[in-house]
Amino acid sequence: MVSSHFVRRGALALYREARLNHWSYLFVLPALAILGAFLLYPALYAFRMSFYDWQVLGQSEFVGMENYRRFFEMPNVRLAVQNTVYYTALNVPGTLFAALFVALLLNAEIRARAWFRVLFYLPVISSDVAVSLLWKWIYWAGARGLLNNLIGVFGLPPQDWLGDPKLAMPAIVLLTIWKGMGGNVLIFLAGLQSIPPELYEAATMDGAGLWARFRHVTWPLLRPVTLIVLLLLTISSLQVFTPVFVMTGGGPANHTLTIAFYIYNLAFGSGLYGFAAAVSYLLFAAILGITVIQRRYFGDVIY
């Protein structure tokens, strides 16, 4: 009797579990449907498009590798790649070290830490368009611009910040460092607070100064966090769009034309959807490649 009771309970449990299974799918179904239709499917669709001379209306024509071959021939592509690399090379270390520095300051035992965090975070939640417009106004050329007035105090002549081919990209980078720093400060701060204080005590007893403590305790222990910040910053930098759209429109003379802006122009300016898809896929490949390299370089170190 006892054993059959257990058998029955076991069967019931199995039955219940099987029933639960189906309900589980209902719980994930909305999320999967939306991600499938608007994330996975378009990503795969783009891959197919990249081999076609894609027309929105009318017949699309299969062109094989033509779009990829064209990539290396279009005159502006080279510029767009160069500019994007330049932007990334300035923006990633700029934001990373600024954020790390501020996080180190905030990690000292200070009052009003919460208030400082909030202040540094304000640019992060502000819309890209609004702050790009604001900085476009700050960069206003001629004697009436705010930045020109400020540098005028030091006797420097007014600059055409966004109109000068040499200055336009660094000017955009300054905006994006200002805008992007706060979020990374929080990531670094979380990392810093998870370092056991005992390590600093031990280092201090061994006579380590401020720099030595940073160099031999903070920096190595922060490495995983630094990697996350580095990856996130690189991925977003390679896709920079809005500041370029609002502040320079890619100018002067294409000196701030970035890949994302170029893709946008290809698809929605020239209607070259297939070519735009091919360029997107090359960007995707570049991002994946850089991610893998950074991960390998930073991830393999054991400490």
Added chain:
Amino acid sequence: MSQKSVPFYRRRQFVDAGGKLAVYALLIVGALLSFFPFAWMVSTAFKTPEQVFALPIHWLPDPVTWGNFAAAWRRFDFARFFLNTLFISSMTTVLSVTICSMAGYAFARRRFWGRELIFNVLLATLTIPGAVLMTPLFLVILKLGWINRFIGIIVPFCVSVTNIFLMRQYISTIPVELEEAARIDGASDFAIWRRIILPLSQPAMATVAIFSFVGAWDGFLWPLIVLKDKEMWTLNVALGLLQTEYIAAEGSPWGVMMAGSVLVVLPLIGVFLTLQRYFMSGLMLGAVKG
């Protein structure tokens, strides 16, 4: 957090008193740099056109004028753009919190065939850059007939893998016993989610809600692509597109454009300052566990 657990007499100062003064000085300079551009935005928004371009620079508007806000709100139809943006952001937030919480619950607590595989595929999609999606997603939306409609903005971006992950992480910390007790009492699966999981995961839901709202409110590229007619525009699309028009047509009305920018930025800063504690703890949750 970890510093709190260390008794005060064991805490080592990283810097001495003089160093501390330097830390404060640097932080105050940094905070001012962070804040100063916003002050300039607000100051410009309250200036008359003559003051905007006056030399030497007028740091503060005198007299203060509301004219720019009136012009932005009525003449340039920002009232409508504001409502459009509010509608899109609210709908996105409601959908996002509901769907991500359901999925997060399933991934945290329920066993079903293919769970790990599905979850790993979702995590892998995080590597897909937005720039790759721009072109094909436009064609998908076009096929669905969603061009120029709010649904084309709301539905494609109301689910994010990051938010599902965040919900999952939080829900796994809720004691299983509560769920089991409810099940013994005969609660249905939906009721368990609705009556146990939802109330207990409020901090994570608040975080997801804020992320979704901010993301939708600040979005630019996608609304720019989908919303063609002016009466459908969001605040950001209006600001981004009208600025070139205005600069050409009206001799750089920076007062009006800064007033428009204030209308975009200020509501979010208000929400942020109110819900700041949720926001920060949520960010820390993501930062530590992500």
